[in-house]
Amino acid sequence: MSAPVTLLVHGGAGTLTRADLSPAQELEYRDALGQALRAGQSLLLRGASAVDAVVAAVSVxxxxxxxxxxxGSVFTHEGRNEMDAAVMDGATxxxxxxxxxxxxRNPVLAAQSxxxxxxxxxxxxxxxxxFAQSQGLAMEGPEYFHTAHRWQQLQAALAQNQVMLDHDGQRQPDQSKPIDRKFGTVGAVALDAHGHLAAATSTGGMTNKMFGRVGDSPLIGAGTYACDATAAVSATGAGEFFMRGxxxxxxxxxxxxxxxxxxQATEATVRDKLDATGGRGGVIALDRQGHYQLAFNTEGMYRGLVxxxxxxxxxxxRD
Incomplete structure (x- = not known):
């Protein structure tokens, strides 16, 4: 009996506790993750490829x-939004x-192209x-990517002279006033009706990162990977650790x-490549039998499956 079509998504891992989100904010996150899952699910149920499903989910x-x-991308030290994305087809x-x-506008569509x-x-x-423009993809000016809460996040990071993961830099230095908790690198992995896997990841990187810094998300094998014989994986967290490992x-x-x-493989990798080196973050992973893992070593990770x-x-x- 073949495994059912399956889709997993993540929206970033970090310092996430119930004290950080109001009921209204939590509902926003859940609704957004649900929309992404339904977008990919509808394609999978119609026989679309795993690649199309992960791209659709990440685009949402x-x-x-x-x-x-x-x-929602974060700002670099210079106040720019620099984005990365990757797609991998496990079948080919x-x-x-x-x-x-x-x-x-949608880096994941550029990666697919x-x-x-x-x-x-x-x-x-x-x-x-x-290249993206030559493919007719939607382009936007800097004003489209500029959001007030991201700008505030950068100011807090500058004040603390830190490069920050999204979920770790969202309080003011006195830790009394939340800037915002609406953050997180995104990714998806899917198993389609034909038994094929795919993975996609998209990110704005780390707040206050150096100009030109590239993280693990667009690096095949570091933050994104898919092979029908093994698994589809999308990662989130401190990219340098995911690249080194x-x-x-x-x-x-x-x-x-x-x-x-x-x-077993997911547990061992998180233990040996993240825990042992001080890396923080998580992964979503899926195999052709429909087995899945949503693993992280942080307080929380925005995640979902269908x-x-x-x-x-x-x-x-976490709980």
Whole structure:
């Protein structure tokens, strides 16, 4: 019996506790994650590919200012929004990514176009912008990506002289007044009706990051990876640790070479590549049998899943 179509999404991992969100804010997050899940689910139920499903889900989250991707991207030290995204097809091993784009409305669509039409894997900066425009993708000016709460987040990071993960820098230095909790790198993994896997990840990076900094999200094997023989993985957190540990591929490698299950491989990778090195964050992972993992070593992670034609299941906190 084949596994049901399955879709997982994440919206970032970090310092997230019930004290940080009002009931109204929590409802906003849950609604946004639910919209993303339903967008991908509807495609999967119609027989669409896992690639199309993860791109659709991530596009919804990029259009939502609650998360650190697309419209909700954080600011660099210079006050710019620089975005990264990647897509990988587990059936073919093909992948596409963009990094450091500043005007592409949906970076995940640019990554998909790179995969399908460029003959390359990763395009950066002005070259990625020009390619996206040549593909007829929607472009926006800096005012589209500029949100007041993100700007406030940058000011707090500058005041503390820190580069911050979204969920760790959202209080003022005196810790008394929340700036905002509407943040988080986004990603999705999917299993389609044909038994194929795919992964996609999109991010605005880290608040107050250096100009030109690229994280793990667009790096195949670090923050994004998919292979039908093993797993589809999308990561979120402190990107430098995920790059050093090649975390997404490490999960798949433990399955391929060590014979571990998805659960065993994910647990071992989080332990050895994140916990042991001080890295913070999480992953969503999925195999062809429909087994899934939503693992993180932080206080919380915006996350959700849907299988078959069932209802979305959404969670935020650890407990």
């Amino acid at each position: 989250l990029e259009d939502c200012p609650l998360f650190n991707a697309g419209k 091993g093909q992948a596409g990514a963009v990094a450091g784009v500043v005007s592409v 790179v995969m399908q039409r460029s003959g390359h894997v990763l395009l950066i900066g002005q070259g990625a912008e020009a 090649v975390v997404a591929h490490d999960i798949a490698a433990r399955m391929a070479y060590g014979g571990l299950s998805l659960a 299988q078959g034609n069932g209802p979305p299941q959404i969670a935020i906190y």
